[in-house]
Amino acid sequence: MAKPTPSQTVGPFFARELLWKDGGTVLFAGRGERITLTGCVFDGVGAPIFDALFETWQADPAGTFPSGDDGARPYGYGRVSTDRDGRYAIETMMPGPFKGPGGETYAPQISVSIFARGLLKALRTRVFLAPLDAIKDDPLARAIGDTTRLRTLIAARDPRDPKIYRWDVRLRGAGEAVFIEL
Amino acid sequence: MAETPVADIHPPYLYPDYNSTRLRAPSQPLVRVAPSPLETAGPAFPKQFVKDSEADLTTWGRSAPLGEKMVLVGRVLDEGGRPVRRSLVEVWQANASGKYPHPVDDHDAPLDPNFLGKGQLLTDDEGRYRLVTVKPGAYPWQNHAFGWRPAHIHFSLFGNAYAQRLITQMFFPGDPLLAIDPIFQSVPEAGRSLLIAVLDLEHGIEGVALGYRWDMVLRGPRATPMGV
């Protein structure tokens, strides 16, 4: 087995190099319920992380994994940087649930990678777009077990605008989000 | 098995000599889970997403950029040695004087109007890539007194599966700054040489450009963490 290439930080100077025009609008082949996943990324003392690269990858509303492109960009992938307030926003569609190889059901979720100065490796996780009682059988929810920790991965539907799902991410300390090793 | 576990190849999240890790590294252990079928799939980049010219960073301006011209060749493979085909590789780097055309780069060094320092390509059916650029300059940073980053090229790889996504940096052989760079030194010793290109003159351009070679290895898309 060849040894994998070690990870290194994205550093602070990626904004002009990695960001895509309209990278925060995720494309799909078909139609579906448009939603926005938005929130802020905070560090260990609660300060906003203003220089993170925030990427998303998800199933389409039918739970199918996007395999095509619109001629310019791949379907299903979002890429933005956080702003001065640590805020990101991904305009996308509500992903459908999907099955794993053992028949297990994955709840509606978006796979997330966060890269930033000070992160020597990507932080990876999955954010759920369904309430706690609807995700209990999800493989990651089972692996986490503890409800308090699991809640760090649940995006809250905005009561005033049901198209908006809010998810703040704390990288360290109180309220620290669960990050995963795939 | 005598193999080095992956945990001994990648840097830790918390590496106090690299100051920014102190407030950004998670304090809880990662939760190990098998990649979901979503994560063993990945985005498909259309061929037209990249232009052939984007693999040559030296032709962006009206004339040649300043600096030592170089050709970098290599392959992207998975841990089993299989080529990672037609996958997106993005690169970015400082110019020959160690300056990025970026609003937050306050290094007092000249911008080069003929160098943007940004490129991308798709690997071929053998996982090969070829990049033409100039050697980036070292640059100072605020992490510690007299800190300078060794010359490096940033790489972003998608592989063929979301689980293979990797961002890393490539360094140059024989650079004395490697010894004092906490970002490079954060990599366990067993992994450090994997980030350093080798001189490969025959892949250069006679009388024009130095040749270097650097292969990258991504995890297998279906690999599960050790012990799971």
Ligand SMILES: [Fe+2]
């Ligand atoms: Fe850099």
